[in-house]
Amino acid sequence: xxxxxxxxxxxxxxxxxxxxxxxxxxxxxxxxxxxxxxxxxxxxxxxxxxxxxxxxxxxxxxxxxxxxxxxxxxxxxxxxxxxxxxxxxxxxxx
Numbered sequence: 001x002x003x004x005x006x007x008x009x010x011x012x013x014x015x016x017x018x019x020x021x022x023x024x025x026x027x028x029x030x031x032x033x034x035x036x037x038x039x040x041x042x043x044x045x046x047x048x049x050x051x052x053x054x055x056x057x058x059x060x061x062x063x064x065x066x067x068x069x070x071x072x073x074x075x076x077x078x079x080x081x082x083x084x085x086x087x088x089x090x091x092x093x094x
Contacts, residue, residue: 007034008028009028009029009032009033012026014028014029015028016028016029016077016081018074018078020062020063020066021062025063026055027054027055028053029078030079031082033049033053037049040052050063050075050078051063051064
């Protein structure tokens, strides 16, 4: 029987941490995003994918409270810190 290993996205060194109004929030790097978030990415809904990666309702609400440009900046910083971008299955060669 195959035992599914624990996701690396729960490990502190595999997460992207940011603060909103002084409150720390962390989400897994994109390559460790949960399947529910990946479904959003595959359908071009990057922001809802980011929200789906938030572990708590408070974190989701904090992200939802951001204005458009701030949310885009946050998403871009998360994407830059990850080794893949939404829609990639593995890191691309640069």
